[in-house]
Amino acid sequence: MRRFVLGVFTQPEACVEAARQLHAQGVPGLDAYSPYPLHGIDEALELPPSKVPLVALVGGLFGVIGGYTMQWWMNGVDYPINVGNRPPHGFWTNIPITFECGILLAVLSIFFSSIFGFFQLPRTYHPVFESEQFRTASLDRFWISVETEDESKVEGLREQLRAVGAKRIHTVLEAT
Amino acid sequence: MTAKPALAQLSGAPLIEGPQDDGTLNKSLLDFVWKEARPGWYALICIGLALTGLLFSAITITLARGIGMWGNNIPVAWAFGIINFVWWIGIGHAGTLISAILLLFQQKWRTSINRFAEAMTLFAVMQAGIFPVLHTGRPWFAYWLFPYPSTNQIWPQFKSPLMWDVFAVSTYFITSLLFWYLGLIPDLASLRDASTSRRARIAYGIFALGWRGSARHWHHYKIAYLLLAGLATPLVLSVHTIVSWDFAASILPGWHTTIFPPYFVAGAVFSGFAMVLTLIIPARRFMKFKHVVTLRHLESMAKVLLTTGLIVSYGYVMEHFAAWYSGNIYERHIFFFTRPHGQYAWAYYTQMFCNVLVPQVFWFPAARRNIAVLWIGSVLVNVGMWFERFNIVVTSLQQDFIPSNWASYAPTWVDLSLYAGTIGFFGTLFLLFLKFLPAIALSEVKELRHEMAAAEEHQPSELEGAKP
Numbered sequence: 001m002r003r004f005v006l007g008v009f010t011q012p013e014a015c016v017e018a019a020r021q022l023h024a025q026g027v028p029g030l031d032a033y034s035p036y037p038l039h040g041i042d043e044a045l046e047l048p049p050s051k052v053p054l055v056a057l058v059g060g061l062f063g064v065i066g067g068y069t070m071q072w073w074m075n076g077v078d079y080p081i082n083v084g085n086r087p088p089h090g091f092w093t094n095i096p097i098t099f100e101c102g103i104l105l106a107v108l109s110i111f112f113s114s115i116f117g118f119f120q121l122p123r124t125y126h127p128v129f130e131s132e133q134f135r136t137a138s139l140d141r142f143w144i145s146v147e148t149e150d151e152s153k154v155e156g157l158r159e160q161l162r163a164v165g166a167k168r169i170h171t172v173l174e175a176t
Numbered sequence: 177m178t179a180k181p182a183l184a185q186l187s188g189a190p191l192i193e194g195p196q197d198d199g200t201l202n203k204s205l206l207d208f209v210w211k212e213a214r215p216g217w218y219a220l221i222c223i224g225l226a227l228t229g230l231l232f233s234a235i236t237i238t239l240a241r242g243i244g245m246w247g248n249n250i251p252v253a254w255a256f257g258i259i260n261f262v263w264w265i266g267i268g269h270a271g272t273l274i275s276a277i278l279l280l281f282q283q284k285w286r287t288s289i290n291r292f293a294e295a296m297t298l299f300a301v302m303q304a305g306i307f308p309v310l311h312t313g314r315p316w317f318a319y320w321l322f323p324y325p326s327t328n329q330i331w332p333q334f335k336s337p338l339m340w341d342v343f344a345v346s347t348y349f350i351t352s353l354l355f356w357y358l359g360l361i362p363d364l365a366s367l368r369d370a371s372t373s374r375r376a377r378i379a380y381g382i383f384a385l386g387w388r389g390s391a392r393h394w395h396h397y398k399i400a401y402l403l404l405a406g407l408a409t410p411l412v413l414s415v416h417t418i419v420s421w422d423f424a425a426s427i428l429p430g431w432h433t434t435i436f437p438p439y440f441v442a443g444a445v446f447s448g449f450a451m452v453l454t455l456i457i458p459a460r461r462f463m464k465f466k467h468v469v470t471l472r473h474l475e476s477m478a479k480v481l482l483t484t485g486l487i488v489s490y491g492y493v494m495e496h497f498a499a500w501y502s503g504n505i506y507e508r509h510i511f512f513f514t515r516p517h518g519q520y521a522w523a524y525y526t527q528m529f530c531n532v533l534v535p536q537v538f539w540f541p542a543a544r545r546n547i548a549v550l551w552i553g554s555v556l557v558n559v560g561m562w563f564e565r566f567n568i569v570v571t572s573l574q575q576d577f578i579p580s581n582w583a584s585y586a587p588t589w590v591d592l593s594l595y596a597g598t599i600g601f602f603g604t605l606f607l608l609f610l611k612f613l614p615a616i617a618l619s620e621v622k623e624l625r626h627e628m629a630a631a632e633e634h635q636p637s638e639l640e641g642a643k644p
Binding site for chain 2: 042
């Protein structure tokens with residue numbers, strides 16, 4: 001059963017600084033929550049570079065290649081249409097749709113990979129929401145959570161959070 | 177790289193007025209959603225719904241009796257259907273410009289108006305889509321436009337700009353929708369968490385998808401949002417370029433010109449900014465957003481209006497010059513006879529007055545800061561841009577090459593009802609958006625406020641000096 005020790009901060013800088021200290025102390029399972037992106041939190045938690053651009057690139061290339069191939073095969077191979085005696089496979093006239101397909105696939109892959117892959121949403125339940133005060137995380141407070149399986153570590157983590165300046169500390173238990 | 181200009185923007189007139197913190201911003205920006213709607217809102221939505229009813233009646237008549245109910249004839253086979261399509265799509269472009277291009281240019285003033293403008297884009301593109309689908313004549317076969325393996329065993333003809341349009345507009349709608357929704361997710365979570373009733377908490381909770389503002393999510397979110405903006409930027413330019421190719425790829429005098437793509441894109445941004453101003457001036461007043469949509473925002477938008485107005489004017493000059501310089505009698509006839517002296521000369525002069533002369537008042541700071549002048553100016557630009565498309569579509573078709581082929585054109589009541597109806601439908605969607613969703617991008621405004629506070633702390637002397 002997972003437990004989350006949650007600490008509240010009123011200032012974003014204090015939250016980032018606390019995250020940096022806890023991370024430096026080697027506390028595992030750290031995360032921070034804020035109403036808007038915190039400056040410097042990526043470095044404080046040493047998050048690896050996001051893979052979103054890679055996904056976008058792959059999606060975009062897939063769209064470009066797929067879009068071009070589609071037009072070439074449909075108009076040039078499978079059913080050539082003679083329009084004013086132009087060649088059935090026209091490179092230049094294929095560019096606009098190739099471009100649009102590239103954008104479309106890149107956009108779809110960014111959006112859906114973010115939501116379903118990187119964010120792991122939609123989810124109807126997360127243990128942090130067990131704390132009613134956690135609702136301020138999207139409004140005007142900044143939170144740090146430490147995840148642990150071990151009940152005996154909870155007291156120590158509360159101490160550590162208090163030491164780095166958390167105003168209030170909550171412990172939540174994952175519902176079973 | 178851009179830290180310095182970004183900081184410099186935070187000086188001058190403040191982008192967020194008054195002493196604010198995250199709490200007061202939450203309260204003031206979400207207040208309209210929680211409060212009981214006022215009579216004015218109900219009155220407006222009644223008008224909107226009545227016009228939406230008119231729209232659906234006109235669509236029903238068009239479906240039941242056919243395109244013959246419209247004023248279209250031969251040679252004027254494109255008329256209200258295409259005019260309104262181009263007008264609405266053009267309006268949509270400002271939303272993408274504000275949310276994507278200004279984001280890439282790090283224009284901080286976009287923060288307060290981007291959500292609003294994106295919603296406008298989305299609803300405008302919806303209206304735009306109605307017209308060409310109906311104009312196909314048999315809209316129940318509209319899916320034939322998409323390449324799917326049908327029993328007809330043929331494929332769409334990809335060399336036609338009309339096919340390019342299908343891809344461009346569908347891509348544009350999908351991109352705008354996903355970009356808008358991605359931006360909304362953190363604010364939907366704010367609404368979920370600020371809600372006091374269980375019903376609101378569940379409703380907003382569903383659409384917030386369980387967003388918890390985790391640093392690990394923001395880490396991907398920031399880059400995803402930036403990439404979507406980066407992709408939307410060339411997309412928006414391509415969409416109106418392709419719309420202009422619908423015209424420019426034909427050989428008709430008045431359409432067959434290379435200036436069309438840039439001139440259409442500039443015209444689109446011009447009309448779109450005008451529509452943002454038309455909508456946001458009353459909204460900021462009645463929704464009490466004056467502290468985040470300040471005079472400085474309105475002034476910046478007026479400057480964009482002036483700039484794009486000048487580009488559009490340049491387009492007009494160039495197309496007249498090219499017609500004269502070509503020596504082509506058909507081109508000369510359209511530009512120097514049909515448009516300024518023909519059946520719709522008044523439409524031509526309305527276009528020139530609204531699009532060329534009216535924006536010139538925004539050279540003057542006093543005009544840019546006068547709410548009444550701004551609002552009337554923006555409405556006139558919307559009118560002018562509609563007449564521009566009217567002149568392009570109708571007059572060029574009206575008198576093409578052989579005088580025996582010429583005809584006059586007049587819209588019917590069905591045409592007018594469809595047009596008025598889309599305005600009502602757009603208004604209805606917009607009012608619902610204002611009532612049920614945060615019209616100002618809350619998380620971005622809070623971030624901006626934090627940046628402003630941090631900038632003031634680090635360089636108090638520099639910013640003090642810049643303040644008026």
